[in-house]
Amino acid sequence: MxxxxxxxxxxxxxxxxxxxxxxxVAFPTETVYGLGADCFNTSAVLKIFEAKGRPQDxxxxxxxxxxxxxxxxxxxxxxxxxxxxxxxxxxxxxxxxKKSDKVPNMVTANLDTVGxxxxxxxxxxxxxxxxxxxxxxPSANRSTHISTTTYKHVYEEMQGLIPLIxxxxxxxxxxxxxxxxxxxxxxxxxxxxxxxxTMLLEVLKEVKTFEGxxxxxxxxxxxxxxxxxxxxxxxxxxxxxxxxxxKQKLAExxxxxxxxxxxxxxxxxxxxIISLGKDTKEACKNIYSxxxxxxxIGNYILCEDLSKDELGKSIMNRVLKASGGKIK
Ligand code: TXA
Ligand code: MG
Numbered sequence: 001m002x003x004x005x006x007x008x009x010x011x012x013x014x015x016x017x018x019x020x021x022x023x024x025v026a027f028p029t030e031t032v033y034g035l036g037a038d039c040f041n042t043s044a045v046l047k048i049f050e051a052k053g054r055p056q057d058x059x060x061x062x063x064x065x066x067x068x069x070x071x072x073x074x075x076x077x078x079x080x081x082x083x084x085x086x087x088x089x090x091x092x093x094x095x096x097x098k099k100s101d102k103v104p105n106m107v108t109a110n111l112d113t114v115g116x117x118x119x120x121x122x123x124x125x126x127x128x129x130x131x132x133x134x135x136x137x138p139s140a141n142r143s144t145h146i147s148t149t150t151y152k153h154v155y156e157e158m159q160g161l162i163p164l165i166x167x168x169x170x171x172x173x174x175x176x177x178x179x180x181x182x183x184x185x186x187x188x189x190x191x192x193x194x195x196x197x198t199m200l201l202e203v204l205k206e207v208k209t210f211e212g213x214x215x216x217x218x219x220x221x222x223x224x225x226x227x228x229x230x231x232x233x234x235x236x237x238x239x240x241x242x243x244x245x246x247k248q249k250l251a252e253x254x255x256x257x258x259x260x261x262x263x264x265x266x267x268x269x270x271x272x273i274i275s276l277g278k279d280t281k282e283a284c285k286n287i288y289s290x291x292x293x294x295x296x297i298g299n300y301i302l303c304e305d306l307s308k309d310e311l312g313k314s315i316m317n318r319v320l321k322a323s324g325g326k327i328k
Contacts, residue, residue, distance in 0.1 A: 261276060
């Protein structure tokens, strides 16, 4: 299959045509690129699982462009949830609701809940509007690989497997949406992201952050090793350790690469480095792209500890998954 890359109005209308014919299409959002299908068409949804190589017990989230689309997809919800929607949507958040009977079980992997996301990106919204149906979409990467944040990386991952990539700007946020479960007794963050616990507390009285043991029934995706580059990866807590391990890896015949804050670049003379930018906001935008590029120029990735603030901790949630939890 040839994979076409289009942008702008042409891309939205051809993308919608494909979606309405039961095909799948990659599209930009402000978090990461998505791989979408008409959420009511199970044979289209199946194509997503096939193209990604994704296990079918890992549910998809459903993307909408207008608030009124929610009511078809979920059971009635509380006033607090309504406030959350009004405050944070559109934006980089996915809220878990009790699902309506209209949402096919294949989308939610037989759970009685469904994740709903309304992207902020104008490109994503134009595409979803054109489709005139909610779009089930995971991130546009092969299963177990890292998410894609540029259309070129989508192409490298998905070429030959999908008919169309809608080209957009590089993703502004750069990591996947915060997932907030509003069906549990206490609202629970199942995946941290750019909407932080502190921000959610503007609306909620309390919020649990998801830590520790994986609860399969709650967040099926969490049991899979996610977001891993091909290269082995290690998180380093300071520049001296990074320099020391870099030297050691070189001596072992490996090709190391350091991902670091811009301000630390001069601490790594004559070494292969990729700058993540000047602060955690820039690091968030750049992290997946940097891992993708690091994979091309090296086979051992050292990443600085970025957990300077809440957003930094959300990024580290992804980086530590990529490193298999290894930190020195
Ligand atoms: O930013 C994002 O969320 C991106 C863009 C494309 O919107 N999407 C994304 O989708 O990251 P995906 O499928 O790669 O990650 C969604 C995660 C998975 O780990 C899945 O297990 C979890 O959400 N999930 C989906 N439905 C769920 C549900 N009903 N309950 C709990 N977790 C759910
Ligand atoms: Mg994903």
